[in-house]
Amino acid sequence: MKQTNLFTKTRREAPKDEVAKNAQLLIRAGFIHKEMAGAYSFLPLGLRTLNKIVNIIREEMNSIGGQELHLTALQDKQKWEASDRWSDKVVDNWFKTTLKNGSEVGLGFTHEEPITSLMKDHIRSFRDLPVAAYQFQTKFRNEERAKSGILRGREFLMKDLYSFNLDEKAHQEFYEKAKQAYIRIFDRLGLGNDTYVTFAGGGSFSKYSHEFQTLSEAGEDTIYVHEGKRIAVNKEVFNDEVLADLGLSKSDMVEKKAIEVGNIFSLGTRFSDTLGLAYKDAEGKSNPVVMGSYGIGPSRLMGTIVERWSDEKGLIWPDSVSPFAVHLVALFDAAGIVKKAADELYIKLCSQKDANGRPIDVLYDDRDCGAGEKFSDSDLIGIPKRYVISAKTLADSSVEVKDRLTGKVEMMKI
RNA sequence: CGGAGCGUGGUGUAACGGCUAACAUCCCUGUUUUGGGAACAGGUGACUCCGGGUUCGAAUCCCGGCGCUCCGACCA
Numbered sequence A: 001m002k003q004t005n006l007f008t009k010t011r012r013e014a015p016k017d018e019v020a021k022n023a024q025l026l027i028r029a030g031f032i033h034k035e036m037a038g039a040y041s042f043l044p045l046g047l048r049t050l051n052k053i054v055n056i057i058r059e060e061m062n063s064i065g066g067q068e069l070h071l072t073a074l075q076d077k078q079k080w081e082a083s084d085r086w087s088d089k090v091v092d093n094w095f096k097t098t099l100k101n102g103s104e105v106g107l108g109f110t111h112e113e114p115i116t117s118l119m120k121d122h123i124r125s126f127r128d129l130p131v132a133a134y135q136f137q138t139k140f141r142n143e144e145r146a147k148s149g150i151l152r153g154r155e156f157l158m159k160d161l162y163s164f165n166l167d168e169k170a171h172q173e174f175y176e177k178a179k180q181a182y183i184r185i186f187d188r189l190g191l192g193n194d195t196y197v198t199f200a201g202g203g204s205f206s207k208y209s210h211e212f213q214t215l216s217e218a219g220e221d222t223i224y225v226h227e228g229k230r231i232a233v234n235k236e237v238f239n240d241e242v243l244a245d246l247g248l249s250k251s252d253m254v255e256k257k258a259i260e261v262g263n264i265f266s267l268g269t270r271f272s273d274t275l276g277l278a279y280k281d282a283e284g285k286s287n288p289v290v291m292g293s294y295g296i297g298p299s300r301l302m303g304t305i306v307e308r309w310s311d312e313k314g315l316i317w318p319d320s321v322s323p324f325a326v327h328l329v330a331l332f333d334a335a336g337i338v339k340k341a342a343d344e345l346y347i348k349l350c351s352q353k354d355a356n357g358r359p360i361d362v363l364y365d366d367r368d369c370g371a372g373e374k375f376s377d378s379d380l381i382g383i384p385k386r387y388v389i390s391a392k393t394l395a396d397s398s399v400e401v402k403d404r405l406t407g408k409v410e411m412m413k414i
Numbered sequence B: 001c002g003g004a005g006c007g008u009g010g011u012g013u014a015a016c017g018g019c020u021a022a023c024a025u026c027c028c029u030g031u032u033u034u035g036g037g038a039a040c041a042g043g044u045g046a047c048u049c050c051g052g053g054u055u056c057g058a059a060u061c062c063c064g065g066c067g068c069u070c071c072g073a074c075c076a
Helices: A021-028 A044-063 A077-082 A112-119 A168-188 A240-246 A270-275 A298-308 A337-350 A371-381
Strands: A032-036 A039-042 A074-076 A095-098 A104-107 A131-140 A155-165 A195-201 A208-215 A221-226 A231-234 A254-268 A278-280 A286-288 A290-296 A326-330 A362-365 A385-389 A398-403 A409-413
Touching: A021 A032, A021 A298, A039 A044, A044 A131, A044 A155, A044 A168, A044 A298, A074 A077, A074 A112, A077 A104, A077 A112, A077 A270, A112 A131, A112 A155, A112 A270, A112 A290, A155 A168, A155 A298, A168 A195, A168 A208, A168 A254, A168 A290, A195 A221, A195 A254, A208 A221, A208 A231, A231 A240, A254 A270, A254 A298, A270 A290, A326 A337, A326 A371, A337 A362, A337 A385, A362 A371
Parallel strands: A195 A231, A326 A362, A326 A385
Antiparallel strands: A032 A039, A074 A104, A095 A104, A131 A155, A155 A290, A195 A208, A208 A254, A221 A231, A221 A254, A254 A290, A278 A286, A385 A398, A398 A409
16 A cells, blocks of 8 residues: 555654553554544554454454354343343443333443344254354443553454353363463464463352453553463452462462453353253253353454554554555655656565465555655554665665564665 | 543643733645755644633633543442
8 A cells, every 4th residue: 555545644742632552652653543532443554453353363263163243232121131231230331322212222242142142043952052153343331431542442342252052061172262262362463472361250150260361561450470380360369269279379479460351251051041042952851051251352452462562663563463564665866766666666565475375465655755754654653574765775776674673674685 | 430630723832810822743835855753935724622700801710511631449
């Protein structure tokens, strides 16, 4: 893409109503727009990155047998009353509204109720199980206070997967597979080294749930990390009983701030019981379906990646989620020689394929402005590889290749 | 939900109760320049968040509202 065709602009200074690093940098670089507190729009660059994150999650969910669907954001009050989660006393961050006829509806903050209810149309027999279904959905949560940029919004994108199994044993096997898929996701997003499988409260149907916590000072959670075993315990359940249960010693645990980037939950028969999702076994006996839910927020992940990968100059995207693979920066000369060579190089680069056979995405800075401005913007946008073409490099029939992360420079013949 | 702070051109800031609300940046014109946000000249752009009040006079003081930020609480 030519930068002269990109409608977004970079800006020197962050708006004063943002303090969070992720929002400051993403706004300055033109990735997102703040609509109001806790609600952000994604602009072309930001949407490219968000979609890359979404696709990585999609691939991993498909790899464990997940089937993608899309549920409604509007929620039917009756289903939530059945599970006793409609009342504002039980769930305090509902967004609710009314239809013209006066009926109340909610905006979904999660989707256990509708998907459990929906599955009653499709799961009747033990032969219909297992099922794992997931979606990418805009969730709404009426948070008391929005904060931390896109780490915690009132409207945000979430991937939620729900599993349906015959019994506890089958559920546990799937749960473990899902956990491994989550670990692969964070690895691919460049967060693997900083993300810990964290034990957290499990609710009424299992002893623990597992959170995926990425170490960051911007995080809202406090966890205790065991570096050697690569696991952690959330502060909420950090007590002697839990430590003994997990075979951990308090002295080995280090307190850290972290961002919760994922959470997987065993639900048991909490929802299948209350909403009536059951199957007939081989003997014709009716049994409740055993469920699990598995959440990841792609937009929160994008913010987390920024918190982890950035410096004083701007963003530093991992290859896997960068909006473009290459930033071609052309330093024009008066004679137009560089412009001509850069145009040709741009077309050539766009026709090349990466290791996976996909076209290489190139952002071409073809603007007529000074070198300093181009470099500063390039640093800010944070594409991992920068190709600089100028009269100087052309004299040697080459381009300068600079790595955004390491700053390492090498010349490449063209 | 408790506590604190802040609302001034698109953005970031300034202005004692007193002149036509200032500066930088962005944007537009032209000249020049092209390896780290260059230079010069000219120009556009603000009912100082909204509504009341005090005053000869309010961006400035008072009251109410709305919005934003921070600390804490909450966070399936």
